[in-house]
């Protein structure tokens with residue numbers, strides 16, 4: 001298992017390329033955009049210092065990246081294919097069929113889709129049994145989660161193989177037992193996102209207040225305790241049972257409007273305008289550098305705490 005083909009090399013596909021290169025794989029990328037190779041090599045170059053700080057696999061090098069002239073050239077020699085084309089169902093259906101026709105028949109093909117089911121994407125593939133969803137989080141070279149799930153025509157072996165491959169490639173894998181639109185991570189963050197849109201739509205909060213509410217509040221805890229464990233802590237010694245008994249009645253309070261607001265032009269403009277104020281003139285490159293420094297700092301801090309707790313447990317014979 002040494003060569004990964006990355007089809008689509010934009011924000012996510014480029015991030016996958018950087019990840020697989022850092023894990024020592026040979027990567028062959030293909031993307032139809034005229035400037036795709038220049039953008040891709042720029043993304044890898046910008047990410048490489050962060051990846052070096054995190055630790056590279058033996059032999060890892062941007063030199064192991066090649067950009068194919070055709071889709072067939074990219075996938076014909078691959079041991080695994082990661083598709084990251086635009087989130088359009090019609091495009092994914094056609095592209096996955098093309099990849100299926102050109103890739104070696106035993107090779108697993110994963111889609112980075114943010115929410116489409118593989119059942120609806122694999123309908124034109126001749127060998128749908130090897131098609132899975134491998135949904136990453138941006139940037140794939142730093143955020144470890146990938147959600148793996150097959151479609152109705154996917155073989156169990158393909159889901160298992162993809163899950164193991166991603167683990168071997170350094171990812172944190174959730175292997176889902178059933179299809180769910182938006183999978184798990186996006187359903188949770190989409191709920192928060194819809195609430196944010198409602199608050200901006202009604203002038204109840206600004207984008208700046210919303211982002212601060214997350215980064216200085218729940219978001220800080222969610223880097224290491226998810227929403228379930230966090231609310232278990234809200235119950236004190238009584239844990240989740242007490243939390244539910246204590247706060248259960250308020251669950252019916254109108255603290256969320258889960259339905260999505262109409263994304264009117266006004267709402268869209270307001271969200272863009274207010275987010276621009278948060279961005280406050282920083283370029284995307286500056287934001288990426290600032291994000292990656294902070295992500296690495298959190299990951300290093302968590303790793304240090306984890307190691308200390310493992311040492312304590314070993315000393316206590318636990």
Ligand SMILES: NC(=O)C1=CN([C@@H]2O[C@H](COP(=O)(O)OP(=O)(O)OC[C@H]3O[C@@H](n4cnc5c(N)ncnc54)[C@H](O)[C@@H]3O)[C@@H](O)[C@H]2O)C=CC1
Nearest residue numbers: 008009010011012013033084085086087112113114136138
């Ligand atoms: N942007 C994000 O935060 C995340 C995106 N995703 C998913 O990743 C996929 C790609 O999204 P992004 O990278 O954000 O989009 P993007 O627009 O940054 O990149 C898409 C790339 O696909 C290329 N492309 C266009 N038509 C193509 C074709 N027929 N075959 C191959 N490549 C083609 C484009 O030239 C572009 O470089 C989508 O399915 C999206 O839902 C998943 C997780 C997070």
Ligand SMILES: C[N+](C)(C)CC(=O)CC(=O)[O-]
Nearest residue numbers: 113114136137138139186
């Ligand atoms: C905005 N988005 C739905 C494309 C985000 C994702 O799919 C996952 C992520 O990186 O947050």
